[in-house]
Each structure stands twice: as C-alpha cells, then as structure tokens.
Amino acid sequence: MKIVREALAGTLESSDLMVRITPRDGELAIVLQSEVMHQFGARIEAVARECLAKLGITEALVVIEDKGALDCVVAARVQTAVSRAVDEWTADWSALS
Amino acid sequence: MRLRRSMLFLPGANAAMLSTAFVFKPDTIMFDLEDAVSLREKDAARMLVFHALQMPVYGDMETAVRINPLSTPFGLKDLEAVVRAGVDVVRLPKTDTADDVRALEAEVERIERDCGREVGSTKLMAAIESASGVVNAVAIATSSKRLVGIALAGFDYVMDMQTERGDGSELFYARCAVLHAARFAKIDAFDVVFSDVNDDAGFLKEVDLIRRLGFNGKSLINPRQIDLLHNAFAPTQEEVDYSRRVVAAAEQGEKQGLGVVSLNGKMIDAPVIEHARVVLRRAEASGVRQ
Amino acid sequence: MTDDLLSYTIDPALQPDEREDIRTFLAKCGLDYEIGVEAFVVFRRKRHLVACAGLEKNIVKCTAIDPEMRGEALGLRLLTELIHLAQDRGHSHLFLYTKPDCVEFFRSCGFYLLAEVPGLVALMENTPIGVKAYCDRLKRLRRPGAVIGAVVMNANPFTRGHRYLVERAAAACDWLHVFVVAEDVSLISYRDRYALVSSGIADIPRVTLHHGSEYMVSRATFSAYFFKEKGIVGDCCTAIDLLIFRDHIAPALGITHRFVGTEPFCPTTFKYNADMRHWLRGDVSPSPAVEVVEIDRTECEDVPISASEVRRLLAADDFARIRRLVPATTLELLETKYRAPRSSAA
Structure with missing residues (x-):
C-alpha cells in the first residue's frame, strides 16, 4: 500500500503513543521520541518497522511520540495511522497480528 | 460452569x-x-x-x-x-x-x-x-x-x-x-x-x-x-455449609447410582443441587461474604 | 471505566454562549480571549468548563486548564483533542506560544522548543524534525566565504529600494542569501512577490534567492508584522523571530551579516530593525553573533523609496509616481493585476 496523505493516530496519554505518518519518496524514515527511549526505544522502532513491512509500506515518514505504550498498542496505532493515510486499505487481518 | x-x-x-x-x-x-x-x-x-x-x-x-x-x-x-x-x-x-x-x-x-x-x-x-x-x-x-x-x-x-x-x-x-x-x-x-x-x-x-x-x-x-x-x-458461611452438604449428597447419590438424592431425609431436586454448585463456585471465587 | 469529562469542539463565531463561557474561564486563568481563534476544544465536568484550547489556523492559542484540575492527565487529553482537531482542519504543523515555565508540559505533548526569551515567552512546534529538516535543506545551499550575508524581504511589492538593498549587500559579501517572506497575507501574493524579486535581482552576482518559510517572518514567528496596521507590537514579538534566525537559520547557511534598509515609515519594521541588533548580536544566545548592517534607503526626489508608499500610491491609482519607484516588471504587474477599481465617473 502507498501512503498518499498525512494521517494521525493515537493520543499523548500515558501508555499510548501518537503516530503521524506522511508521504515521502524513496525512503522509510522513523523518528521516535519516547519517555522510555533508553530501555525501549529500539524495541518500539522494531515493532513499528515490522508493522510497516507487513503492510508493504516502504516509503513514508513516521513520527512517533511514545508515552510508554505496550508493543500491541504501538502496532495498533501504527496500523491505524497507515489505514488512514492510504486510499484503499486492503490489509488482511492475519497481517496485523 | x-x-x-x-x-x-x-x-x-x-x-x-x-x-x-x-x-x-x-x-x-x-x-x-x-x-x-x-x-x-x-x-x-x-x-x-x-x-x-x-x-x-x-x-x-x-x-x-x-x-x-x-x-x-x-x-x-x-x-x-x-x-x-x-x-x-x-x-x-x-x-x-x-x-x-x-x-x-x-x-x-x-x-x-x-x-x-x-x-x-x-x-x-x-x-x-x-x-x-x-x-x-x-x-x-x-x-x-x-x-x-x-x-x-x-x-x-x-x-x-x-x-x-x-x-x-x-x-x-x-x-x-x-x-x-x-x-x-x-x-x-x-x-x-x-x-x-x-x-x-x-x-x-x-x-x-x-x-x-x-x-x-x-x-x-x-x-x-x-x-x-x-x-x-459471595454466599454466607451458612449457605456454604448447606451447599457443601447438598453437593456431597448429590455426588454420593450419583456414585451409588441412585435416581433420587436426599439430605436429612428430604428429597433434593436438581435445581437445588444446581444452585448449591453456583453457591460453592461463588465461594471458591471470592470466599464468604464479609 | 469512564470518567465524567465531556469534550467537544466549538466554533466561537457560531456559538456565542460557549464563547462567553470560554472568555470568563480564560479570565479566571489570567488569560485574554483572542479574537482570531477559529475553533476551540473544550472539556466540561458536569456543567463546568475545566479546560480549553483554541486554534487560529495552525497556531495554538488560549490554552487553559482549571487550576484545580491541573495535573498532566487532563492537559494531555486537551492537547490530543486539539491536535486531532487541527488535523481535521488541515493543519498538521502547529505552533504554540507559551510561558517558559510551561515548556516542559508542552514538551510532553509532543511540542519542541524553537526559541525562548527567558522569563517572557517561548515558541514551540509540534514536530521534532521541523526546523531541523528545514535547516538540513538550507545546509545544502551553503556557500564558502568569510562574509555571508542575508536579506529577508516581504517585497510587497518589489521596488527599486529592494533592488538597491540587494545590490549594496551583495557587493559587501562573499555570498548573499535573499529570502522572500512566504506568508501569503500581503496585498501582493507570495507567488507574484517571489517572481518579481527573482526577475528583479537575477543579474546580481553571488546571490541565492530562497523561498521563505514558517520559520522566518511568518504568522507563527512574527504575527505582529502582519497586523501592524493595528499598531500592536509587543516587546518580545520580534525576539522570537530573530532568535530562530540566529540559532537555526544563520548557522545552517553560515550567515555572518544581516542587511536591512533603514526604515523611516513603518513603526513595526522600525522596531524590528532596532531589535535586530539586540537579538542577533547581543549576549542573549549561545549561537554566534550575526552583524546587522543597515543600508540607507535609496531616495526618489528626496523621499526614501518604500513598498508601503507604493501601496499608498496604488490605492490612489497614482501610476505616474509609482513608475518612478518600481522596476518595469513590478509596474506591469501592478497595472494588470492589482490596479484599484476606478469609479465610473473618473
């Protein structure tokens, strides 16, 4: 799927994260800020990258403001942002687990 | 249940x-x-x-x-x-x-x-x-x-x-x-x-x-x-005690292959046994009522 | 698991009752109601307003939380709602003015500091890569040299005075960077202003023309400039714009000097020029100082040429005098596109 518009998902509240995804040509860039950057920064980015890969997103700018979210919340927010940023959401549920 | x-x-x-x-x-x-x-x-x-x-x-x-x-x-x-x-x-x-x-x-x-x-x-x-x-x-x-x-x-x-x-x-x-x-x-x-x-x-x-x-x-x-x-x-201790006796009687009856279960000389119906099991489940989950 | 907070969005122009409630609430929190706000997010507990935040285009304004309910949770919800509201209204890049002691709170809301006047005011944006990405792009346009100059102009419209300023500045530098203010709220559209500057200075060597940005004399960095007719020029409104220039833009391009025309007419621009020395050269920032060079305006019949004078003449349809103040390209554009409608009697 292709990111065709900017989209936002999530909140700034504790245990959540806000994800902003923007169209970008030629690269997949993830900019992560987290309250738990030190312990979990790499982990959060890995979860986000895996989600994007499963959805076939190879070009986008993804800015994440994390508030200590669990992996599954990270996945849910990234997927929601993508679903709002594409023209046609064709993901199979099995690609989202 | x-x-x-x-x-x-x-x-x-x-x-x-x-x-x-x-x-x-x-x-x-x-x-x-x-x-x-x-x-x-x-x-x-x-x-x-x-x-x-x-x-x-x-x-x-x-x-x-x-x-x-x-x-x-x-x-x-x-x-x-x-x-x-x-x-x-x-x-x-x-x-x-x-x-x-x-x-x-x-x-x-x-x-x-x-x-x-x-x-x-x-x-x-x-x-x-x-x-x-x-x-x-x-x-x-x-x-x-x-x-x-x-x-x-x-x-x-x-x-x-x-x-x-x-x-x-x-x-x-x-x-x-x-x-x-x-x-x-x-x-x-x-x-x-x-x-x-x-x-x-x-x-x-x-x-x-x-x-x-x-x-x-x-x-x-x-x-x-x-x-x-x-x-x-949660049931009261009294309810638990009674229900235990009911269930014990029912199990005994079952073991002996009896069609009728009795406690203290009285026949106990299926709904009574069922209710006793519910009471014991509630007690098991949260103890007796405080 | 729910709470008793209700949140919703209001349009202050259409909902006067809500607007008055917000005005009262802001006053209680020691804040003014700003008339430019186009939409508010409000939170109510029972019937009481307990938090609000407003948007004027992409600028966050009138943010307040009931003192009794201050604690991060409500603030984070308020800003979450506001950011989503802004997104729905087509604004993803947001700016926010606040007091320096609130910077930390807004940092937790995903806002990043752009510039701060200690004790007075701070400007923040809602992305960690906004000004940084902009400066990274500028860095690719760096030119070698010991004296690197910059001119920032609105050129509303481009006059012989602007041309003279760029000529003189370029002659004094190894390289000159010219920026055209990008905010599209002036009489002459940004597209037209940029085109006029581009053709007007094309023959001057060692000059790079840049598009302006939100980080330079924009509604966000310097809102007073665009409302100067109202005569509202706060003490620190120029400081933020100048500090962003000094801390971010000048280092990206290696700018050592900033050139400005002397300003005899417009009080806002006059103050801006005076403040420039303080904020670009003074001991107010860890970034290297930028020298400020004021160049006397070129004059026409003993009157300095200025764009505001051209606009005045345009309103009076006095093209005979405009002709003497502007280059041919500007004259042609003004005649064909910006001429005031004449009354039928004339």
Missing part, C-alpha cells in the same frame, strides 16, 4: 485502560467499541481491541466485546476483527428481535470459517435496550445456541419507555422479563450499569436487589465496583 458476576466495561479507544484492565480481575472484561467510542476513533478502537484481545494476560477471565450494531457502518468491521482476534463473547447492542441475533450468528459463523476458527466457539450475548427487546426477550434468549446470556441496558431502555432512571421501579418489569427469559432459556442474565461511581451505598443496594431477584451479574464501569460486587455475591 462459568461465573459471570462482574462485567467490566472498558472504552475501546483508551490504550491505558486496555493495557491494564486485566489486573482488576473481573469475571468478564468487556471491551466497548460502541457508546464509549467517538465516531472519529471507531477504526482506532477496533484496531486496539483487536490487539488487546490477543494479549496473553487474561487467564480465567472471559473476554467480550460490545460491537456496534450491524446496521451501522462499523458493526461488521468490528465483528471481523474481534472474531479473528479470538474473543470469547460478542455482545450485540440494541437487540430488538430474535432475527437480530440470527443475523449476527450467520456473520460470526462465516467469519469463523474464513479464519479457521472452530465453528461455534464464538459465544454471543444480546443486550436488550428497548421495549421491543423486552417484549421479545424469550424469543431473543432462545434464538441461538451461542447465546450465553442476555443483558438489560438501562439507559436506552428508559428513554424508549419515555421515563428516566430513578429508584429502580422504572426497570421493574424489564428486569423481571429479561430474567425470566434467561432462566427459561437456561442462560445468564445481567443487570444494568450503576453509573454513580462514588455512591457505594447506592450501588450495594442495587446489587443486593438484583442478586435476590436472581441475576447472574452486572455491568460495571469502574474497577472499584468489582470487589464490592463479588463480595455481595
């Missing part, structure tokens, strides 16, 4: 609550995709709940999801997500007729086949929120083998009845009707939410009433209410 005393509602869009609700140990965790979620966040909540259902944290707790009505653009999408995510029970809101349940059941079965889930493993619960639902309660309660219970939802119901929540007399008929339908169909019956989370005395009074009427449990919106409810549903 599963206890369903406490059904804790969680707004499906709230990541923090979804992440931590299991620590409160309600009998059933009810993820809400309907009234607690704004239109803007319907998709986000569905995705969160899809993931939350797959967390390996629930143990003995039952997971349930209140989906949006199938007549909305969200209902079927909700169902696709939660059945695939392995939810134990789907709660259908605004159930007016038995056909509403049957329509849901057909979709659930289709999705189960699509995703390879065992057909019939997704249970259903119907929420009755209108005069039509109350009048059709028996038909609704007997409409599907998947139904594990029916619930009265007070907010919409009192509006449909052109009245408002008060001391409970406004729900008198609906409670009795829903309860009888559930007992007739041999499924569970659940009472309405008590919305003033700061009024413990009022809450306990209502819990006492619905327990005596015979409800299995109640919808809750605050985790604080869980222990209060479980304690109120």
Whole structure:
C-alpha cells in the first residue's frame, strides 16, 4: 500500500503513543521520541518497522511520540495511522497480528 | 460452569485502560467499541481491541466485546476483527428481535470459517435496550445456541419507555422479563450499569436487589465496583455449609447410582443441587461474604 | 471505566454562549480571549468548563486548564483533542506560544522548543524534525566565504529600494542569501512577490534567492508584522523571530551579516530593525553573533523609496509616481493585476 496523505493516530496519554505518518519518496524514515527511549526505544522502532513491512509500506515518514505504550498498542496505532493515510486499505487481518 | 458476576466495561479507544484492565480481575472484561467510542476513533478502537484481545494476560477471565450494531457502518468491521482476534463473547447492542441475533450468528459463523476458527466457539450475548427487546426477550434468549446470556441496558431502555432512571421501579418489569427469559432459556442474565461511581451505598443496594431477584451479574464501569460486587455475591458461611452438604449428597447419590438424592431425609431436586454448585463456585471465587 | 469529562469542539463565531463561557474561564486563568481563534476544544465536568484550547489556523492559542484540575492527565487529553482537531482542519504543523515555565508540559505533548526569551515567552512546534529538516535543506545551499550575508524581504511589492538593498549587500559579501517572506497575507501574493524579486535581482552576482518559510517572518514567528496596521507590537514579538534566525537559520547557511534598509515609515519594521541588533548580536544566545548592517534607503526626489508608499500610491491609482519607484516588471504587474477599481465617473 502507498501512503498518499498525512494521517494521525493515537493520543499523548500515558501508555499510548501518537503516530503521524506522511508521504515521502524513496525512503522509510522513523523518528521516535519516547519517555522510555533508553530501555525501549529500539524495541518500539522494531515493532513499528515490522508493522510497516507487513503492510508493504516502504516509503513514508513516521513520527512517533511514545508515552510508554505496550508493543500491541504501538502496532495498533501504527496500523491505524497507515489505514488512514492510504486510499484503499486492503490489509488482511492475519497481517496485523 | 462459568461465573459471570462482574462485567467490566472498558472504552475501546483508551490504550491505558486496555493495557491494564486485566489486573482488576473481573469475571468478564468487556471491551466497548460502541457508546464509549467517538465516531472519529471507531477504526482506532477496533484496531486496539483487536490487539488487546490477543494479549496473553487474561487467564480465567472471559473476554467480550460490545460491537456496534450491524446496521451501522462499523458493526461488521468490528465483528471481523474481534472474531479473528479470538474473543470469547460478542455482545450485540440494541437487540430488538430474535432475527437480530440470527443475523449476527450467520456473520460470526462465516467469519469463523474464513479464519479457521472452530465453528461455534464464538459465544454471543444480546443486550436488550428497548421495549421491543423486552417484549421479545424469550424469543431473543432462545434464538441461538451461542447465546450465553442476555443483558438489560438501562439507559436506552428508559428513554424508549419515555421515563428516566430513578429508584429502580422504572426497570421493574424489564428486569423481571429479561430474567425470566434467561432462566427459561437456561442462560445468564445481567443487570444494568450503576453509573454513580462514588455512591457505594447506592450501588450495594442495587446489587443486593438484583442478586435476590436472581441475576447472574452486572455491568460495571469502574474497577472499584468489582470487589464490592463479588463480595455481595459471595454466599454466607451458612449457605456454604448447606451447599457443601447438598453437593456431597448429590455426588454420593450419583456414585451409588441412585435416581433420587436426599439430605436429612428430604428429597433434593436438581435445581437445588444446581444452585448449591453456583453457591460453592461463588465461594471458591471470592470466599464468604464479609 | 469512564470518567465524567465531556469534550467537544466549538466554533466561537457560531456559538456565542460557549464563547462567553470560554472568555470568563480564560479570565479566571489570567488569560485574554483572542479574537482570531477559529475553533476551540473544550472539556466540561458536569456543567463546568475545566479546560480549553483554541486554534487560529495552525497556531495554538488560549490554552487553559482549571487550576484545580491541573495535573498532566487532563492537559494531555486537551492537547490530543486539539491536535486531532487541527488535523481535521488541515493543519498538521502547529505552533504554540507559551510561558517558559510551561515548556516542559508542552514538551510532553509532543511540542519542541524553537526559541525562548527567558522569563517572557517561548515558541514551540509540534514536530521534532521541523526546523531541523528545514535547516538540513538550507545546509545544502551553503556557500564558502568569510562574509555571508542575508536579506529577508516581504517585497510587497518589489521596488527599486529592494533592488538597491540587494545590490549594496551583495557587493559587501562573499555570498548573499535573499529570502522572500512566504506568508501569503500581503496585498501582493507570495507567488507574484517571489517572481518579481527573482526577475528583479537575477543579474546580481553571488546571490541565492530562497523561498521563505514558517520559520522566518511568518504568522507563527512574527504575527505582529502582519497586523501592524493595528499598531500592536509587543516587546518580545520580534525576539522570537530573530532568535530562530540566529540559532537555526544563520548557522545552517553560515550567515555572518544581516542587511536591512533603514526604515523611516513603518513603526513595526522600525522596531524590528532596532531589535535586530539586540537579538542577533547581543549576549542573549549561545549561537554566534550575526552583524546587522543597515543600508540607507535609496531616495526618489528626496523621499526614501518604500513598498508601503507604493501601496499608498496604488490605492490612489497614482501610476505616474509609482513608475518612478518600481522596476518595469513590478509596474506591469501592478497595472494588470492589482490596479484599484476606478469609479465610473473618473
């Protein structure tokens, strides 16, 4: 799927994260800020990258403001942002687990 | 036999609550995709709940999801997500007729086949929120083998009845009707939410009433209410002692192949034995009433 | 698990009752109601307003939380709602002015500091890569040299005075960077202003023309400039714009000097020029100082040429005099596109 518009998902509240995804040509860039950057920064980015890969997103700018979210919340927010940023959401549920 | 005393509602869009609700140990965790979620966040909540259902944290707790009505653009999408995510029970809101349940059941079965889930493993619960639902309660309660219970939802119901929540007399008929339908169909019956989370005395009074009427449990919106409810549903030591004797007698009778069970020279009927088992389950879950 | 907070969005122009409630609430919190706000997010507990935040295009304004409910949770919800509202209204890049002691709170809401006047005011944006990405792009346009100059002009419209300023500045530098203010709220559209500057200075060597940005004399960095007719020029409103220039833009391009025309007419621009020395050269920032060079305006019949004078003449339809103040390209554009409608009697 292709990111065709900017989209936002999530909140700034504790245990959540806000994800902003923007169209970008030629690269997949993830900019992560987290309250738990030190312990979990790499982990959060890995979860986000895996989600994007499963959805076939190879070009986008993804800015994440994390508030200590669990992996599954990270996945849910990234997927929601993508679903709002594409023209046609064709993901199979099995690609989202 | 599963206890369903406490059904804790969680707004499906709230990541923090979804992440931590299991620590409160309600009998059933009810993820809400309907009234607690704004239109803007319907998709986000569905995705969160899809993931939350797959967390390996629930143990003995039952997971349930209140989906949006199938007549909305969200209902079927909700169902696709939660059945695939392995939810134990789907709660259908605004159930007016038995056909509403049957329509849901057909979709659930289709999705189960699509995703390879065992057909019939997704249970259903119907929420009755209108005069039509109350009048059709028996038909609704007997409409599907998947139904594990029916619930009265007070907010919409009192509006449909052109009245408002008060001391409970406004729900008198609906409670009795829903309860009888559930007992007739041999499924569970659940009472309405008590919305003033700061009024413990009022809450306990209502819990006492619905327990005596015979409800299995109640919808809750605050985790604080869980222990209060479980304690109120816990049997007294006397009840436990008596129930132990009943169950022991029943087991003995069974072992001896007797068709009739007796205790202290009196015959004990099946419903008495069944009730004694419920009492012991409640005691096992929360001890005796404090 | 729910709470008793209700949140919703209001349009202050259409909902006067809500607007007055917000005005009262802001006053209670020691804040003014700003008339430019186009939409508010409000939170109510029972019937009481407990938090609000407003948007004027992409600028966050009138953010307040009931003192009794201050604690991070409500603030984070308020800003979440506001950011989603802005997104729905087509604004993803947001700016926010606040007091320096609130910077930490807004940092937790995903806002990043752009510039701060200690004790007075701070400007923040809602992305960690906003000004940084902009400066990274500028860095690719760096030119070698010991004296690197910059001119920032609105050119509303481009006059012989602007041409003279660029000529003189370019002659004094190894390289000159010219920026055209990008905010599209002036009489002459940004597109037209940029085109006029581009053709007007094309023959001057060692000059790079840049598009302006939100980080330079924009509604966000310097809102007073665009409302100068109202005569509202706060003490620190120029400081933020100049500090962003000094801390971010000048280091990206290696700018050592900033050139400005002397300002005899417009009080806002006059103050801006005076403040420039303080904020670009003074001991107010860890970034290297930028020298400020004021160049006397070129004059026409003893009157300095200025764009505001051209606009005045345009309103009076006095093209005979405009002709003497602007180059041919500007004259042609003004005649064909911006001429005031004449009355039928004339």
